[in-house]
Amino acid sequence: MNERLPAPGGLALVEALVNTVDLESGRDALDTAEGRAPFGVAERDLADVRELRESLRATCLAHAGHPPHRTVTPLGELLARVPLYVSVDARDGSARLVPAGPGTLAARVAAAVAEALTAGTWQRLKACELPECHWAYYDRSPAGRGRWCSMSVCGARVKMRRYRGKRA
Ligand SMILES: [Zn+2]
Numbered sequence: 697m698n699e700r701l702p703a704p705g706g707l708a709l710v711e712a713l714v715n716t717v718d719l720e721s722g723r724d725a726l727d728t729a730e731g732r733a734p735f736g737v738a739e740r741d742l743a744d745v746r747e748l749r750e751s752l753r754a755t756c757l758a759h760a761g762h763p764p765h766r767t768v769t770p771l772g773e774l775l776a777r778v779p780l781y782v783s784v785d786a787r788d789g790s791a792r793l794v795p796a797g798p799g800t801l802a803a804r805v806a807a808a809v810a811e812a813l814t815a816g817t818w819q820r821l822k823a824c825e826l827p828e829c830h831w832a833y834y835d836r837s838p839a840g841r842g843r844w845c846s847m848s849v850c851g852a853r854v855k856m857r858r859y860r861g862k863r864a
Pocket residue numbers: 824825826829830831844845846850
């Protein structure tokens with residue numbers, strides 16, 4: 697949530713996409729033109745974008761050791777449709793994977809995942825374990841074992857439930 701810094705590099709795009717919907721209220725930023733603008737998606741692409749979003753959320757949950765929140769198309773299947781190629785900068789020899797076709801959102805996500813793999817940050821993009829939240833966040837904890845998007849909000853809710861459960 698707000699207390700966290702955005703995920704590093706291209707992962708910020710992935711994190712922002714996953715967090716376009718509030719699962720508890722059902723409010724979806726992609727329903728509005730302003731909400732879609734940062735992702736460069738048109739209304740006709742919404743079904744595909746939402747499919748990608750939930751596949752990403754399931755992957756973020758997997759990074760935290762949780763099963764998928766619902767049946768999703770495997771992320772690998774979606775990203776396999778957007779080939780990347782190795783681009784080498786002639787000036788300094790640096791290389792990176794870039795989309796081979798049009799820079800669709802799926803292609804940008806694939807490039808962001810490739811960048812995160814080399815940076816070693818991919819596994820730290822997680823989803824909050826609270827079912828009504830499942831918000832994506834970047835786990836900056838030293839051991840990489842964070843469980844909630846916000847300790848003070850979702851962590852507190854889980855602890856409160858456990859406390860109530862014990863007294864019942
Ligand atoms: Zn949460």
